[in-house]
Amino acid sequence: MKKIKVGIIFGGKSAEHEVSLQSAKNIVDAIDKDKYEVTLIGIDKQGSWHLNDQSSYLLNAENPKLIQLNKSNDNVAIIPGSENNQMIHASNGTGLDKLDVVFPIVHGTLGEDGSLQGMLRLANIPFVGPSVLSSAICMDKDIAKRLLQSAGIHVAKGLVYTSANKGTISYEKAAAKLGTPMFIKPANQGSSVGVSKVKTKKEFEQALALAFDYDNKVVVEESIIGREIECAVLGNENPKASLPGEILPQTEFYSYESKYIDEKGAELAIPADLPEDTTKQIQQVAIAAFETLQCEGLARVDFFLTEDGKIYVNEVNTLPGFTKISMYPKLWEISGLSYSDLISELLDLAMKRFEKNNRLKNTVWDD
Known part of the structure; x- marks a missing residue:
């Protein structure tokens, strides 16, 4: 069977650069090597794109505080509109092998705010996660909450x-x-x-x-006094929600350090200890938020659950962390979908959306 060529784009110029490196490492380790052929493209903090080798793409890979992209001497560039050479070697203009799909696990600014998604659309490459509009909306907490509120979803x-x-x-x-x-x-x-x-x-x-x-x-x-609940959503037209999990911060709040560096910074209750009807209600609100904000592929919806049972959406994250202590893959594991199968499902959803969009007409008159 011919392997599907997957590009994993990671790193980036944002403050979440190191988180992205950790996410990429976990995806590379878990992806089905019998089904997929992986191409690694690391973006450094200056914004240059590097074609990386799997044996040496990270420095200090096991230390989240010191992890770094190992820059290569082989820079690459995207070519908008090209059918065959979507990406080229910057040094000589020769094309890379055509990619069937990309997993752009670049967190934060210029990664999940619609910028990278727009570039991949121009290059005609299928990619995991929401498209330009949804990515931009969800990245802006102000705009996202206005839309959620207009849909009758509680926000702070x-x-x-x-x-x-x-x-x-x-x-x-x-x-x-x-x-x-x-x-x-x-x-x-x-x-x-x-x-x-x-x-x-x-x-x-x-x-x-x-x-x-x-x-x-x-x-x-x-400040809303309540339990911190998270729910993972997966799908395109008919999204499904995972069992919810609960964050039990051991610090003042669930900070960057608690999420990605200090494994003792928070305890994760997966699944959350909730009544069945509350679980179903959280799943319903998660899907409603996902659809309101036009998400596709994946998103993690973060909630506050108050003592009187009121559910507030705090944030919708369109490219949630995929590190070994990240909630999104853990929630799907407890819901019956393994890490490796989750990656395959996301890649499949990306290719199906691409095929659906390619059926749309781009001319007014037929020849």
Whole structure:
């Protein structure tokens, strides 16, 4: 049987670069080698694309604090619109073998915000995960929550500030509207990068400065007291939801460190200890959020579950972490889908969507 040629694109210029390297390593280790032939393309922090060898694409691969992309001397570039040479060697212009599908496991800015997805669409390459519109919407916490709220899905109350009006931000006004503590977040980041929990004016001002280091738009949200629940969603037209899991942070909140570096930073209850009707309700809301935000392929929906049973969507992540301690693959494992089979399912969904889109007409008149 001819193997399917899979490109795994990883790394990137965002603050989540190292998380992406870990995700790529886990996917490479788990993918069905009998079914797929893997091409590794690592993006360094300057944005250059490197064709990497599986035996040497990472440095310090077992240490999440020191992990690095091992840059190659073979840079590659995408060629929009080409049927055969979707990518070329930058040094001499010769083509790489044609890829059947790409898994773009690039977290954060320029990876899951629609930028990379748009480039892959221009190159006519099928890819895992939501397309341009959904990726961009879900990356922007402000826009995503407006759409969720319009669909009748509960979200936290918040205030939005941009770099243009940050001089008007008042701790007193924010606290009067949202109460304390508050959460301050860059609007367009993931993995809790730049996120702070604040209780005082001094903490508020420091957290704003940190958040504006990562984005030109910042969201200030009320703190919702509740259990942190996550649910994985998989599919295109008829998505399905996994059993929910629960995050039990051992620190102030579920931070970047807790998610990807400190295995003791949070306990994961998988599946979450919930009544059957609550589990079903969370799964229904997860699918509703997935569809409201036009997701395809995969997404992880993060919730707060309050003591009185109210369900709030906190975030929808379109390229969730695939590290060894990441929730998305763990939730599907407990729901009956192994890590390797999950990767195969995602690649299959990507190719089916590509075939469906290719049936659309791109001319007004038939020849």
